[in-house]
Amino acid sequence: MLVCILTYFVLFGNAQVTLLSDPKATPETQNLYRNLWKTLDIGIMFGHQDDLAYGVNWRMQKDRSDVLETAGDYPAVFGWDIMNMELDKAGAIDIFTFKEMKKMIEKVYDKGGVNTISWHTSNPKTGKDAWDNSQETIATILPNGEKHDLYKSWLDKISHYFLSIKGKDKKLVPIIFRPYHELTGGWFWWGKGKCTPEEFKSLWRFTYDYITKEKQVHNLIWMYNTSDFNSKEEFLEAYPGDNYVDMISFDIYLTTNPVYDNSFVQNAQKQFSIMDEIAKQHHKVPALAETGFEQIPYNKFWMKTLMEAIGEFRISYVLAWRNHGLTQENKMHYYVPYKGHPNEHDFKNFYNLDKTLFLKEIQKLEMYK
Structure with a gap:
């Protein structure tokens, strides 16, 4: 591990690399970000949605x-x-x-784990869910738009929530925040083809400015996230700028049998190659923010x-x-094996790889110190 840490300082010793976009970020948030850089040379952390x-x-x-x-x-x-949350409902x-x-988020922090939050934001123009892309929406929630005040009220609610999450140490829990995800896809109201890159x-x-400056939320690490893309230009087409982003990522799922179709590996490798170049040029921490093979039939x-x-x-x-x-549609929906699943042995071998990091490994790294 000493070699890994020394490698980190050789490659990324410049302090500018590890500075968050928010200069007022809490010490714990800054420490988490620095340690995210360090883990790049140690291994890949494994994550799971709604795990607890x-x-x-x-x-x-x-x-x-x-x-x-x-x-284990x-x-x-x-x-x-x-x-x-923006609609005042009890839960997602x-x-x-x-x-x-x-x-649960506070428990993860207390245990030394890392939390990331996405936001399937409702459509503020139509009042329907995030998948309602029937109308052009973004212009209506920008300053001077007809839904701008409504949108600000939504940001007030999520900001209040972020500021309420505290660990046993009474410190604000750092969050990797991933709003407006999969932006290169066309299925959400903020996606490609539903607005201009400038919008x-x-x-x-x-x-970012409203949450960070107006609401004084300083426990967020901001992640820019796409779905499929074929070039650096496409990935960065709607990129808001280095001063507004801390991490970059994409989502990709496997939907066909890899025994007969290797396109998942090929597409992922192509996108990792592009993202790797962007991460180095823009000094951002890269991640694979969502993936999986539903029911894992391989x-x-x-x-x-x-x-x-x-x-x-x-x-x-x-x-x-x-x-x-x-699910309500009488369909099994899961992406990690459960006890007794045929894929359990393969997942256990994945866990045992030196390259994969689970909670016990990162507890030793003390991500918030």
Whole structure:
């Protein structure tokens, strides 16, 4: 590990590299960001969405986790979402409330884990969900737009929530915040084809400035996130600028059998190559913010498909999507094996790799100090 740390200082010793976009970021947030840089030379943190809240065939059972039950350890990174908070609903989904989520986020921090939050923001123009891309929306929520005050009220609510999350040490919990994700896709109202690149940049900058400067929220690490892209220019087309971004990432899912179709690995490798170049040029921490193979119907997904997709590229973490279990549509929806699943052995081998970091490993790194 000493060699890894020395390598880090050789490659990234310039203090400018590890400075957050927010100059007033809390000490714990700054420390987390510095340590995210360090982990690039140590390994890849593994993350899982809603890990502590539910899994396949269980809901809200204290300290339970499908990852724990299969790998023998918790994830290093825990993903959450604040969808519906802007509408004053109790929670993003009907399994747990935002109040309960706050307690779980605080527990992760107290244990030394890392939290990341996305926001499937409702459409402020139509009042429908994030997937309602039927109308051009962004212009209406920018300054002087008809929905601008409404949008600010939404930012007030999430800012209040961010400022309420504190650990046992009474310090604000640092959060990797990933708003307006998968922006190169066309399925959300903020996505490609639903606004101009300049409108997206303006939305991001206003959101950042309002939350950081107006509401004085200084415990966020801001992540820019895309879906598919084919060039550096496409990835950066709506990029708001280095002063507004701390991390960069993309989401990619496997949907076909990798035995017969290697496109997931090929596409991921291409995108990692592009993102790696951008990360070095712009001095940003890269990550794979969402991935997975629903129901994992391939017994070598982790050790072969995913590890081949990542290859030798240096990323801070990879996060698998949630383990909902049986949905209302009578479909099994999960991305990490549960106890007894045929993919359990492959996932255990993935856990045992020197390159993968779970909670026990990053507890030793003391990410907030």
